Amino acid sequence: MTMMPDKPDVRPARLPDTDYADNFSDIHPPLTAHEALVESDRCYFCYDAPCMTACPTSIDIPLFIRQIAAGNPKGAAKTIYAENILGGMCARVCPTETLCEEVCVREIAEGKPVKIGLLQRYATDRFMERDYPHPFIRAAPTGKTVAVVGAGPAGLSCAHRLASLGHDVVILDARPKPGGLNEFGIAAYKTTNDFAQDEVDFILGVGGVKIETGQMLGRDFTVDGLLSRYDAIFLGMGLPGVNDLGLAGEDADGCVDAVDFIARLRQADDLSQLAVGRRVVVIGGGMTAVDVAMQSKLLGAEEVTIAYRRGEEHMNASAYEQELARTHGVVIRHWLQPSALTVDDRGAVTAITLEFTSMDGGRLAGTGETVTLVADQVFKAIGQNFADNPMEGSGIAFERGRIRADADRRTSHPKVWAGGDCVFGGEDLTVASVEDGKIAAMSIHRTLMGLLE
Template sequence: MATEAKRDVTGGRLEQSEYAENFTDYHPPLNGHEAAVEADRCYFCYDAPCMTACPTSIDVPLFIRQIAANNPKGAARTIFEQNILGGMCARVCPTETLCEEACVREAAEGKPVKIGQLQRFATDTLMNSGGDHPFERAEPTGRKIAVVGAGPAGLSCAHRLALHGHDVTVFEAREKGGGLSEYGIAAYKSVNDFAQKELQFILDIGGIKIETGKKLGTDISVEALAEQYDAVFLGIGLANVNALGIDGEDADGCEDAVDYIAQLRQASDLSKLQVGRSVVVIGGGMTAIDVATQTKLLGAEEVTIAYRRGQDAMNASEYEQELAQTNGVTIRHWLQPKSLVLHDDGSVAGIELEYTSQSNGTLSGTGKTVTLAADQVFKAIGQRFDDDPLAGSGLELDRGRIRTDDNRKTNLNNVWAGGDCVRSGEDLTVVSVEDGKIAAESIHATLSA
């Protein structure tokens, strides 16, 4: 079906002041008094469940006790010892489903200690202090390690290796390091160029250099790196976006949510970013929430998330879903894409969705449909691994991602991998950080043997 009207996609839907207000820090940091009051709520539990729930095993009771004792820099060091990206994780981690969900105050009162905000208070205090770096690099070992990917996994691995005295070269395909921290999260979660400030903080330990514009499979290869370096770590993430599987999804106006978020993150003037009057997002994870919320904040009048299952099955937490709805996003469940509606010029005019039902865990279409008008349709149904850059390397895959052991070691003698590109990847920044740390310790142990 085609329509004669034109898509309504433009920039400048808001006053300049509205952009600044909409994309300000969504969670203003705690001040010293607020942090002290919140820290006093902690029971400092023995065998604390919040610590167990943290993928990087941060000693949560200890760092909160240090804040309570007016030692936020000491608290930051406690955090950074386990998670060198603790500042970003404090901003983007789904603490409501990790440490805070495990908090005993959550179980008893439904109001957990604000662990994420306390973590941010501590890490920001240290990073803004301008003092000495909290870690001192060991004596150089003369060993050289290549890290592919300057995202959370790669940077975590690089920092831990540099801490042990190894020389690390990080190869990054994009113009900037940071990975998803720089390109992939909602702009209101990380403001004031924090991703680059955190990157510099990591590099300040010394022994790490980053070479940007170096893409695996084009400019570098696993085989060459394995020959030139004592060890290689792959933190290459997920490069491809899953397709909707419907005809015409290459039409003008049917866009990858990941790419759009990256454009938004790098935009120097948000008023120049093109956004539709009516937007439909397909998906139920954090990317769907982030692109939907941000298009609404850019001035879209109607934004709808369509998800094929019920609310409980959405990967985005209830908190994030509520955040989107608070900003005017409509979330509709039990709908899957069937076909795109196009204008006469072949651009997107809307999307036809089919109602779904589930029986014994099996999802199926009901045959009943609804059509939503849309100037933009965003694909946010997950990403998948691109194994083309690994062709000829001999690396073994497991169900479409790199196979590793518990130490993030691949089947190749001197190659490790971690983050979203490995089979156990969980699409969380904090999990990627832990992967990089585990791999670094395994590499160090291997090179020290």
């Protein structure tokens, strides 16, 4: 089946100016004080709380909910921050429906879990809004210095924990501002009002952390150079490269890196000036694919289709996020993989041809049958990588294109730790990156202080 492409139609200002603020407003409005008290009263405060076990950072969820119920959101926030210093952002972006809330006893018994994520947001928002003293008091200086590469969730978590233990930390980040994924990679409707930067400022309130932006590993410094100046290194720079489709014409106008598009959207002062196609196709099945599809629709794209090579159950994006996209008019099609791009004589994408797939003896295979979708824009959201290995010659071992690290987030180099998306086997979740940073910080601390592992 083939549709004849029209002239590409990628342009800004598809909507009335007033629509942009509404479309990109907070998708999950925060709880009021009364709503938080009512919701906290639903918790059974389980002794062997399955929600706590399901949380990658092991927040004491029953305790912080009990503190909210007792009218003590400040104490609840401190309970959250004790395990997750980025608890405010995680409350906004965590897939709670597949973590703590999925195993909530109320969910199992009634199909209606306690709203743990919203309660966590209520407590942490109240704490930050009231400008309370930092929940951590920095220990006496140890005289040890640590370089953290990457100012994203893993790096910030690691730096904060190390600083609270008395070490001096310098964070080096390639971007013009800190925050990493939280600042540049998360859908704008999930984190509004510059919350990512407010949270960075809050984290730095512990003291002992210096951030240097515009500093890229492999360009402005090397691992060996850092090793000559610091007692330890933590690598948490994520994956700067994006996987290609491997198709002719991939450099054409309208074939766009989804991660880069989301970053530009997040930094735009005027969303109406961000150009979007009339008919958009997104290739991928993870959260980046859903985020760019949703935001294309909110920018005024008339038709948005996500094409994924496997079935719905294989998508990394949660069922909730998939349904959210559908309710906003995004079409999700499964068992399709890209096979060709159609490019006009001006060098712009006009359509994409997709091949149907199926499982053949446990392996994914093309069936030979194809469908062509007209598209002004094709977004690539099929994973990220190290486009070039900036650690070449450093002695750090890799596995399947990512850094190999053990349970303590130690790499093959005795003075280097790593965590977050750049590590092999990572979960590609903000909350998992936070936990990686925390685990690495404690391992670094034990090593620097000569404590037994």
